[in-house]
Every structure is written in structure tokens, then in C-alpha cells.
Amino acid sequence: MRLEKRVAVVTGAGRGIGKAIATRLAEEGARVVINDVDFAFAENLAAKLKQTGREALALKADVSNWEEVESMFEQTEQRFGEVNILVNNAGIRKDVPFHKITEQEWDATIAVQLKGSFNCARAAQKYMLPQNYGKIVNLSSPVPASLGTRGHASYAAANAALAGFTKALAQELGRYNINVNCVAPDFIDTEMSRNAARREGMYLDDFRRFAVAQIPLKRMGTPEDVANVVLFLVSDESSFISGQVIYVRGGP
Numbered sequence: 001m002r003l004e005k006r007v008a009v010v011t012g013a014g015r016g017i018g019k020a021i022a023t024r025l026a027e028e029g030a031r032v033v034i035n036d037v038d039f040a041f042a043e044n045l046a047a048k049l050k051q052t053g054r055e056a057l058a059l060k061a062d063v064s065n066w067e068e069v070e071s072m073f074e075q076t077e078q079r080f081g082e083v084n085i086l087v088n089n090a091g092i093r094k095d096v097p098f099h100k101i102t103e104q105e106w107d108a109t110i111a112v113q114l115k116g117s118f119n120c121a122r123a124a125q126k127y128m129l130p131q132n133y134g135k136i137v138n139l140s141s142p143v144p145a146s147l148g149t150r151g152h153a154s155y156a157a158a159n160a161a162l163a164g165f166t167k168a169l170a171q172e173l174g175r176y177n178i179n180v181n182c183v184a185p186d187f188i189d190t191e192m193s194r195n196a197a198r199r200e201g202m203y204l205d206d207f208r209r210f211a212v213a214q215i216p217l218k219r220m221g222t223p224e225d226v227a228n229v230v231l232f233l234v235s236d237e238s239s240f241i242s243g244q245v246i247y248v249r250g251g252p
Contacts, residue, residue: 001029002235007080009033009073011063011120012090014041016190017139020223021087021230022056023049028231030085031055033076037062037090055080063090063116073123083127085234088117089139091158093192095151109154114161121169125178134178135234136169138162139226142186142247159184163245170243179242181233186249187211188221216251 003025013022014036026032026049034049034056036042042058049056057079061068076083091113094105117138128134140162141155166182173180187193194207202210211220226248232238233246 002231002237003085004029006030006084006234007033007076007082008085008087008234009035009076009083009120009124010087010089011035011116013087014038014045016192017185017188017223017226018087018089019045020227021089024224024227024231025085025087025234026052026054026056028235031080032057033072033080034058035061035063035072035090063088063119064111066119066122069116069119069123073120073127077127082131083124084131084133085135085137086120086124087137087139087230087234088120090116091139093155093195095155097151098153101151101153106154110158110161113155113158114165117162117165121180125173125176128173128178129176132177134173134176136173136178136180137230137233138166138180138182140166140182140184140245142184142249166245167243174242179233179238181238181242182245183226183229183233184245184247184249185221185226186247187215188223188226188248190223214251215249219250221248221250 008025008030010018010022012018013034022032022034034042034046039060046056046058059072061072094109096105121136140159143156143160163182166180170180212218229248
């Protein structure tokens with residue numbers, strides 16, 4: 001088991017890519033904290049993992065709220081004694097044309113994806129620095145997004161900032177043996193991508209045909225494809241990889 005007894009916090013893990021990541025890390029022996037604002041989904045996944053003999057803890061926290069994030073990591077440390085891995089997966093997408101977007105819609109996207117990653121990394125490093133070990137993976141998206149051409153200003157801004165945040169954090173935390181990387185999935189068959197297709201006025205079959213036509217590997221990706229890359233980055237097999245943005249999109 002590559003992550004035997006490691007403690008991993010995965011945000012936005014109740015569904016989709018986050019759920020696949022939490023499940024994959026647990027399969028490799030990690031003790032997993034499943035965070036989601038939709039707590040019922042987090043609880044359901046934690047219960048399923050426990051049924052298979054894995055150690056899992058569901059915690060509700062809004063990652064854009066520092067007090068809630070700080071409490072989540074305190075509860076993690078109280079339960080498992082340490083924090084070794086952080087996967088910043090939580091994010092939302094507000095596809096609104098720029099001339100119509102409101103300040104509240106802009107702020108919501110930035111708050112969850114960018115500020116949320118900042119809050120969680122800030123909390124996690126308090127536990128990682130003293131142990132001289134840690135793995136942080138930020139989930140982003142290619143910029144510009146592959147689907148559609150309009151309404152992505154806030155989403156693109158947050159994702160571009162995450163790439164810079166990853167590189168800066170890798171420089172700063174590297175001396176403490178903390179690896180920081182970013183994974184940018186695209187053309188992954190998730191609820192978020194299907195909703196984005198609907199907003200573009202596309203039927204799901206048309207969306208899949210559109211996607212596959214652009215992918216060299218000629219298939220859409222799965223959440224498990226992303227989870228496998230994250231697993232590699234949080235394992236010791238990637239100990240000399242840091243500050244990188246890795247695209248998971250079936251091609252260049």
C-alpha cells in the first residue's frame with residue numbers, strides 16, 4: 001500500500017472527481033477526511049469506505065471560510081494525530097457572460113476555488129512543517145476551458161491563479177520537504193462538465209461527440225483517470241516532482 005496510514009484531507013469529496021480521489025487514496029491505505037459542504041454526500045462516502053475496512057471521517061466545512069477550515073484541520077489532527085496530504089478539489093463554476101456577471105458571482109467562484117485552496121494550504125502547512133513532510137495537490141482546469149468560448153472569466157481567473165499559487169507555494173515550502181503540484185483535468189465526464197454542456201445548449205450525446213473529436217485518445221476521461229494522477233503525486237514515487245501543472249485531458 002503506497003499510502004499506508006497517511007492522513008489525507010480531500011475537499012469537495014462527496015461527488016465526482018473528489019469522490020474518486022478520496023476512494024483511490026483510501027484503497028492505498030490512507031486515512032481519509034472527506035470534506036464537502038453537502039454533508040450527506042460526504043457521510044455516504046465515508047460510510048461506504050468504512051464498510052470496506054478503510055478509515056474515513058466526513059467533515060462539513062465551507063473552504064472559503066477560514067474558521068471552518070481551521071476547525072476541520074483541528075478535528076483531523078484530534079482524530080488521526082497528523083496531516084500528511086491535502087487535495088484541494090473543492091470548486092464551483094459560474095458560467096456567465098462578462099457583461100452580465102455580478103460581483104457576487106465573481107466572488108463566489110474566486111472564494112471557493114482560489115481562496116479555499118489558500119485557506120486549506122495555510123491550515124495544512126501548520127501540521128506539515130513540524131513533521132518535515134507533506135503533499136499538496138491543487139485541482140485546477142486548463143485556461144481557457146475547452147468547452148465553449150463565453151462566460152468563463154471568473155473560472156479562468158481562478159484556475160490561472162491556482163497555477164501561479166502552486167508554483168509559488170512549491171518554492172516556499174520545498175525546504176520543508178513539502179511537494180506542491182497542480183492537476184488540471186479536462187474533458188472528464190462529470191456532473192460539472194455535463195451541466196456546463198447544458199448551459200451551452202448542448203445535448204449530452206452531442207457534448208460527448210464534440211469532446212471525443214478533440215481528444216487524441218478518442219475517449220472522454222473518467223474521475224478515476226484524475227484520481228490515479230493525484231495518487232501518484234501524493235505518493236513517495238513523486239518525491240522529486242514539485243511546482244508542476246499536469247494536464248489530464250487525453251492529449252496535449
